[in-house]
Amino acid sequence: MATTADNMNTEDGVRRRDWIHIAAVSFAGVGGASVLYPLVSQMAPTADVLAASTTDVDVSALEPGQSIKGVFRDQPLFVKRMTPEEIAEMQEVDLGGLRDAESLEQRLGEGNADILVQLGVCTHLGCVPLGAGEGEDKGEFDGYFCPCHGSHYDAAGRIRKGPAPTNLAVPEFAFQNENVIRIG
Amino acid sequence: MTIRLGGILFGLGITGVLLLWSLLPGALNFAFPTKPDYYAFQEKNIAPEGGFSFDGPLGTWDTQQLQRGYQVYKEVCSACHSLKFVAFRNLQEIGYTEAEVRAEAASWEVPGIDPKDGSVVKRPGLPTDMFPSPYANEVEARAFNNNALPPDLTLITKARNDGVHYVYSLMQGYNEVDPEDQAKSPDFETPAGLYFNEYFYNINIAMPPQLLDGIVTYSDGTEATEEQMAQDITAFLTWAGEPTLIKRKQTGWFVIGFLLFATFFGFMSYKTVWAGKKKKKGDVELV
Amino acid sequence: MSFAWANSYEPKNPFMVWMDEKLPLPRLVYNAIGAGYPVPRNLNYMWNFGVLAGFFLVFQIVTGIILAMHYAANTDVAFGQIEHIMRNVNYGWLMKYAHANGASFFFMVIYLHIFRGFYYSSYKAPREMIWLLGVVIFLLMMATAFMGYVLPWGQMSFWGAKVITGLFGAIPFIGEPLQVWLVGGYAPNNSTLNRFFSLHFLLPFVILGAVILHVWALHIPGSSNPTGVEVKKESDTVPFHPYYTAKDGWFLGLVLTLFAFVVFFAPNALGHAENWIEANPLSTPALIVPEWYFYPFYAILRAFTGDLTIPFTGIVLIEAKLLGVIAMFGSILLWFFLPWLDKSPVRSGSYRPMFRIFFWIFVIDMAALFYLGGAKAEEPYIVMSQIATAWYFLHFLVILPIVSQIEVPKALPFSITEAVLGKDEPAAQTAAEPAE
Structure with missing residues (x-):
């Protein structure tokens, strides 16, 4: 061999x-x-997608109770000037009874009295909740309602009823000046 | 057998003769050439003394130079040439900070849409915007440039043979006509509206000389000679054409080093596997 | 098939035993490219290119699928998508350059593989089917590479597409409608780009299928070898694994090192600068040439500048354009007939003194065609490509048949063992017979 x-x-x-x-x-x-x-x-976000990560929103023309729908990172963005009544009502909510306990102040951020900035993405499975537009169904808590699977959010965007696990997400943002918010 | 072979060869022979016959006109053309004399351009480009910082396998970007080159592009080239595949945010790669890039982008006007009535307006650029084109479309570009189309400069150093040196040479190629060459082709003249440039492929280029000494004032105090500006804009356009150039070369060293080791061990393994299967001097096959 | 002495697969691990009963895939691999495949022990490095070609096919499929994730086949955006890949996609520049140069290396490896076949007459019985499938693979590769080069939608992409689809216009009667049908318009347009993308994605898998048949056909007679003497007994062979896996493995490392050098330090050296200019249907580049791997056939195409006439009558038999097209396709289709054009009973060129001289002349001729295909369409290149083209056809159609008839081959070694070790023990000379 x-x-x-x-x-x-x-x-x-x-x-x-x-x-x-x-x-x-x-x-x-x-x-x-x-x-x-x-x-x-190579499948991770490309450089141009990562770079397109800030959005400026002008809130000067926003009346109390009105919302602007914008786009942030390819997702819907709700910017709303809350009415004094809503603010008062939201401040009274007992945090202990919430699924995702967050005070209104936490959601608005420091030095921000009434502009609520949040992503219009239901935290359940990603549909766009109703409530930001005129005459839309605001749900049982007079805030937002996701028609896909019936999640109800209050006026501060906190989950109150339905399958969604957390409140509507608040992106990072900062006031550039009195009127312009830069998100991201 | 012989008859069949003969038949095949006869058929192939006829085919061969006919093929060769059809090749005849070319041969005649070769024997009696009719090639016109013309003024030839310089095919050999020049390079700066000492080369560019990004030359060679160990090259790196000289960010100071890239920033000077960007200044030349902004103040000179961008009047006619677009840079459409480069975004303002990319300027961070040549040493600008995020805030500087934001300010730089805002100093350019890019096409936008008025959010109130949807009309097309000019707005200050954002870092995510691409460099704007100086013309709305090709027709406008030609109308402004004596029917010549200023090419987009993003890939210019890759889209020409020896492109880096071509750009560098072209920028400095507005020389006098060589009297000897002129004598050889007496009909040669530069038509009105064109400029003699010996590095351009048909000698006469529509672009006037641009890099006149001192046309820009460098913010870092470098003297803006034609040669200096030609170097700087070439470096900037090389970066614009391939921002990953240096990263590519650095990755290459690592990969090749790894592969050489792997190949060496593979070779040793191969030698070991085959030891005993190869004939050696005085080997006796023990079967 | 296998030789009687081939190692047989005997799994020990219980899972592998179970697997072998249900789906004997490990057994298949073992017998195809493992220890179960006996291979002549005297293969030289020219036998490495088959495995390398397989590697580059898989490499092209992997990088190609990744590029397809970021590409868009639309004439408005295709060129910009390449820049998007180069600039924005993570490691996109690496994928793009690896795929573009991978095609070049694939062809380099394939040409060496084919020339191995020419020299050692790998096309001769009993291996004709392997050769025929190989020619099919080569034709499929050419189609795939051509359509892939159109996708970046640069100047060479567009004009290459226009010129090559124009070849079909030369076919009498049906040519023009056929050309319009192929392109889906009067010049390459968005439809063309889309169908080329679709086919460029599909064809590599067809090639993969053809390669499987090619390897299957190879395993019936087993590999040829540099002596051309068939395997006779066990001492003529070694198991593929570990002997040739080790040899192919380290050689792959060497080729990959070379490949890495091109990809990282000279990624555009094998391409054309014009293809970094976006396609412009209104402006032709000064010199339209295909990628380097098509040069020989492009030279043959361009060699025909005159109509084929009946001598001294002026009656045109075939126009120059059609003649060029016929010659170009014919130059490859000719390879299908190679097993029957070269009837010499001796396989290896090493034992055929006259054939060997003509083989090397043919190599020079092909080298000339490679050079001429990329040269400008002016003298003296035209007449040179005509001479080289004529020789190409003479070689296959006239020289090979004649040489195989009149040549006196050198004495062949009795066996592979003798060729390697210089002697073979006499007892075996009468005993061993090939298993099949």
Whole structure:
């Protein structure tokens, strides 16, 4: 058999030989694995998507009770000037009874009396809740109502009834000046 | 057998003769060429002394130079040339801070829509906007430029052979006509409205000389000579054409290094596997 | 099939035993490219390119699917999408350059694989079917590569598409309607781009199917070898694994190093600058040439500048344009007949002194065609490509048949074992017979 020649140097050669094969196969394995990194990361958001991450909204013409529907990161954005009655009512809500306890002040942010900024995305499965437009169904808590699976939010966008797990998301935002909010 | 072979060869022979016959006109054309004399352009581009910082496998960007080049583009080139695949946000890659980019973008006017009535207006640029085109469309661009179309500059250093050096040479190619060449082709003259440039493929280019000494005042105090500006704008356009150039080369070193090691171990493994299967001097096959 | 002495797959792990009963895929792999496939022990490095070609096919499919995730086949945006991939997509620049240069390397490897076949007559019985399938794969590759080059919608993409689809216009009677049908218009347009994208996505999987048939057909007679003497006994062969997996593995590393060098340091060296200019149907580039891997056939196409006439009568038999098209397609279709044009009983060029001289002349001829296909359409290149084209056809149609008849081959070694070790023990010379 031709393999005899192999056997001849088995006694003293076995360690070195195994080491070489393991090294070669490991290199191939590490190489193959590292190729996966670009293959996977190419599906992550592209640079232009990541860069398009701020939206400016002018709230100067917004009357109490009115909402502006905007777009933020390809998703609907609700910017609403709350009425004094709503503010008063929302401040009285007992936080202990809420599924996702958040006070109105927490949702508005510091130095912001009445502009409620939130994403118009139901936290259940992502439909756009009704309530921001004139004459839309505001749900049982006079805020927002998602018709897909019946989630009811109050005027501060807090979940009160239905399958949604959390309140409507409040994106990061800051006042550029009295009238302009920059979101993101 | 012989008859069949003969038949095949006869048929192939006829085909061969006919094919060769059809090739005859070309051969005649070769024997009696009719090639006109014309004024030839410089095919060999020039390079700056010492080369560019991004040249070679170890090259890097010189961000100071890229920023000067950007200034040249903004103050000179952008009057006629678009840069449509580059966004203002990309300027962060050549050393501007986020705030500077925001301010820089706002200093450009880009087409926008009035949110109140939907009419087309000019608005200050945002970092996410692309560099605006100086003309609304190709017809307008041609109308303003004696029917020549100023090309988009994003990919200019890749879209010409030896493009980096081509741009550098072209910017400095507005020289005098060589009297010897002129004598060889006496009919040669530069038509009105065009400019003699020996690095342009048909010698006469529609673009007037641009980089006149001192046409820009560099904010970093560098003296704005024609040569300096040509270098800077070339560097900037090289970056604009391929912002990933340096990252690509750096990744390349790493990948090639890894592959060399892997190949070495693969080769040693191969040698070990085959030891005993190859014939060696004085080898005795023990079967 | 296999040789009688082939290792047989005996799984020990209970899961693999179970798997072998239900779906013997590991067994298939073991017998196809594992220890169960006995391969001649004397293969040289020219036999590495088959595995490499398989690697690059898979590589192109993987990078291609990724690029397709970011590309849009619409003439308004296609060029910009390439820039989007180059600038915005994570590692998009790497995918784009790897795919573009991967095509070049795929063809490089395939040409070496084909020339291995030419020199060692791998097309001869009993391996004709492997060769025929190989030619089919090559034709499919050409179609795929051509359509892929159209997708970036640069100047060369557009004009390449226009020129190559124009070839079909040369066919008598049905040519023009056929051309309009292929393009879906009067010049390459949005419909053309869309159908090319669709087909460019489809064809690689057709190639993959053809490759599976190619490898299947290979396993019936087993691999050829540099002596051209068939395997006779066990000492003539080694198991594919680990012997040739190790050899192919390290050689793949070497080729990938070269590939990485091109991708990372000279990614545009094999392309054309004009393709970084967006397609413009109103302006033709100064020099339209295809990608380098089509140069020889493009040279043959352009060589025909005169109509084929009946000598001294002026009656045109075939117009120059059609003649060029026929010659170009004919130059590859010719390969289908190769097993029957070269009837020499000796396979390997190493034992055929006269054939070997003509083989190397043919290599020079092909090198000339490679050069001429990329040259300007002016003298002296036209006449040179005419001579090279004439020689190309002479080689296959006249020289090969004649040489195989009149040549006196050198003495062949008795066996592969003898060729490797310089001797073979006499006992085996009468005993061993090929298993099938």
